[in-house]
Amino acid sequence: MADRRISLDRAGYGLLSRTLAECGRDEATGELRVSGRPGGAFHLRGGLVVAVESPGAPGPEALLLRSGRISGEQWDGLLDEPGAGRWPEAGLIAHGYAGAAQLRVMRMQALQDAVFAVVAGHVEGVRPLTEPSGSGPLAPVAVGESPLRLLQEATRKLTALAALPCPVLPDRERPLPAPGAAPDDPRLPSARRDVLTHANGRRTARDLAFITGRGVYPVTVEIARMLAEGLLRCADPPPTVLPVPVHIPATGALVPLRREEPVRLGELVRIGEPSVPPHPVPQKAQDPQGPQGPQGPQDSPNSRTSQSPQEPTGRPDPVRAPGPPKRAARQGKPDAPPVQSPPPPGQPPRQLPRRRPGASGITESLADAHREASWKGFFRLRHRIWTPDSGT
Amino acid sequence: MDHEALAMEMRGLREQVTGITDTAVAAADGLLIAADTAEDIDPEGLAAIAAAGLGLARRTAEATGRGALRRTVAHGSHGCAAVYAVGESALMVVLSDEGVDLDRLHEETRPALTRIGSILSAPETVPAVSAVAGAGSEAV
Numbered sequence: 001m002a003d004r005r006i007s008l009d010r011a012g013y014g015l016l017s018r019t020l021a022e023c024g025r026d027e028a029t030g031e032l033r034v035s036g037r038p039g040g041a042f043h044l045r046g047g048l049v050v051a052v053e054s055p056g057a058p059g060p061e062a063l064l065l066r067s068g069r070i071s072g073e074q075w076d077g078l079l080d081e082p083g084a085g086r087w088p089e090a091g092l093i094a095h096g097y098a099g100a101a102q103l104r105v106m107r108m109q110a111l112q113d114a115v116f117a118v119v120a121g122h123v124e125g126v127r128p129l130t131e132p133s134g135s136g137p138l139a140p141v142a143v144g145e146s147p148l149r150l151l152q153e154a155t156r157k158l159t160a161l162a163a164l165p166c167p168v169l170p171d172r173e174r175p176l177p178a179p180g181a182a183p184d185d186p187r188l189p190s191a192r193r194d195v196l197t198h199a200n201g202r203r204t205a206r207d208l209a210f211i212t213g214r215g216v217y218p219v220t221v222e223i224a225r226m227l228a229e230g231l232l233r234c235a236d237p238p239p240t241v242l243p244v245p246v247h248i249p250a251t252g253a254l255v256p257l258r259r260e261e262p263v264r265l266g267e268l269v270r271i272g273e274p275s276v277p278p279h280p281v282p283q284k285a286q287d288p289q290g291p292q293g294p295q296g297p298q299d300s301p302n303s304r305t306s307q308s309p310q311e312p313t314g315r316p317d318p319v320r321a322p323g324p325p326k327r328a329a330r331q332g333k334p335d336a337p338p339v340q341s342p343p344p345p346g347q348p349p350r351q352l353p354r355r356r357p358g359a360s361g362i363t364e365s366l367a368d369a370h371r372e373a374s375w376k377g378f379f380r381l382r383h384r385i386w387t388p389d390s391g392t
Numbered sequence: 393m394d395h396e397a398l399a400m401e402m403r404g405l406r407e408q409v410t411g412i413t414d415t416a417v418a419a420a421d422g423l424l425i426a427a428d429t430a431e432d433i434d435p436e437g438l439a440a441i442a443a444a445g446l447g448l449a450r451r452t453a454e455a456t457g458r459g460a461l462r463r464t465v466a467h468g469s470h471g472c473a474a475v476y477a478v479g480e481s482a483l484m485v486v487l488s489d490e491g492v493d494l495d496r497l498h499e500e501t502r503p504a505l506t507r508i509g510s511i512l513s514a515p516e517t518v519p520a521v522s523a524v525a526g527a528g529s530e531a532v
Contacts, residue, residue: 037408037410038493039410039493055411055493056410056491057491058490058491062491065470066470200431202430203413206410206491207489210490
């Protein structure tokens with residue numbers, strides 16, 4: 001717990017403030033790239049900062065889209081309008097999605113938030129001032145801000161954060177909901193419910209700020225307070241056993257492993273599974289569905305090239321070949337379990353074709369008509385990825 | 393193959409580069425090897441899609457004379473999904489949100505890919521560990 005304290009990266013901050021002060025004195029115009037974690041880019045005009053972009057803080061676009069203030073379709077529609085550019089401010093106002101003053105405030109908040117993210121992180125170096133790369137900053141503020149005032153504001157925020165009972169850094173802690181803290185508790189304000197919904201032990205305050213479409217400083221403060229109030233907890237110490245499921249028991253040769261049952265993510269390390277030596281006995285044990293195995297896990301390591309089109313490229317028919325007696329027996333029973341939903345007779349069952357070698361499209365059968373099953377899987381996956389995010 | 397080293401690499405990459413949210417390593421034919429993904433992502437489906445996408449991109453580059461394929465990146469309004477080849481026989485998927493610095497992502501991923509490639513192709517050193525059951529039950 002000793003390293004939970006927050007301290008300013010003094011060397012990096014000194015470098016940054018010296019360079020920015022110099023730019024301010026020279027009334028410089030250009031882009032100042034800060035390397036480090038998260039790092040960022042300061043855009044200056046006449047010695048004043050007009051925009052700051054950092055991977056550590058959501059920019060104006062992310063704030064608009066992720067907060068649900070404007071939908072992705074609406075945003076795309078605005079970008080399609082003539083003269084919209086990358087930041088369709090006129091369109092946003094004309095369609096009534098946001099007010100002009102609101103957008104001005106938001107741009108300034110995003111700027112200050114990005115400075116806070118840079119200062120709260122680790123500054124490794126500051127590259128000399130360059131001409132703005134690409135098309136310049138996305139959404140510059142109309143009247144720039146003095147760089148030193150911005151830095152002072154950021155350090156003030158960091159000091160305030162450090163003074164909280166449970167200080168949190170935007171990119172360090174990965175909180176979990178505490179036992180008993182329900183994300184749908186109506187007594188909690190919506191910002192807290194959002195944090196509880198999305199905190200899963202993998203996401204930092206910065207990640208949660210992106211997901212909820214709020215500034216990284218307010219989210220960090222909120223998390224620090226929720227930790228202090230016992231609504232969140234930090235896995236401490238961080239787990240030494242990594243919750244990364246490793247699925248292949250292969251040796252150096254990346255032999256494709258047949259696996260019929262879906263593997264749950266929660267399982268930790270599937271090392272217990274026997275290796276796949278180049279003889280069929282343990283393979284039979286792994287794969288009771290297709291013991292004949294016309295498919296070739298016994299292939300050479302670079303099975304991608306050796307998988308010629310005459311091999312069963314994801315078509316279930318040859319694999320299913322040993323199946324019919326068993327299936328017929330099961331269908332004979334009137335009360336067959338509906339979970340498996342046996343296909344109509346005469347049609348081969350489609351069982352996870354996307355998991356078969358060759359369903360990847362790397363073999364020579366991309367245009368195969370039986371491929372649409374993989375596309376189904378694609379839409380299902382997209383749906384799963386997007387639902388929690390687009391709901392916020 | 394050293395599972396722990398692979399898991400460390402993947403997790404290290406996610407924690408090291410601001411904006412990376414999930415990673416997965418799969419064989420070139422789309423079978424999942426390891427996944428460090430959130431619960432709302434089906435890692436096996438992701439592996440299959442990534443392999444298909446990488447194969448398609450490779451052939452596109454080939455058919456259009458674009459040279460060797462470096463990576464494929466799908467950009468969405470909430471982030472991007474990058475797929476890199478790991479040697480000839482595997483690939484890695486890196487998912488990130490919209491804040492990620494793509495140049496930094498590619499820069500930091502490159503050495504990780506080399507290390508993961510050597511982990512995957514290393515001969516078996518770890519015997520089949522028996523202490524798996526206890527660890528598995530501890531996971532969320």
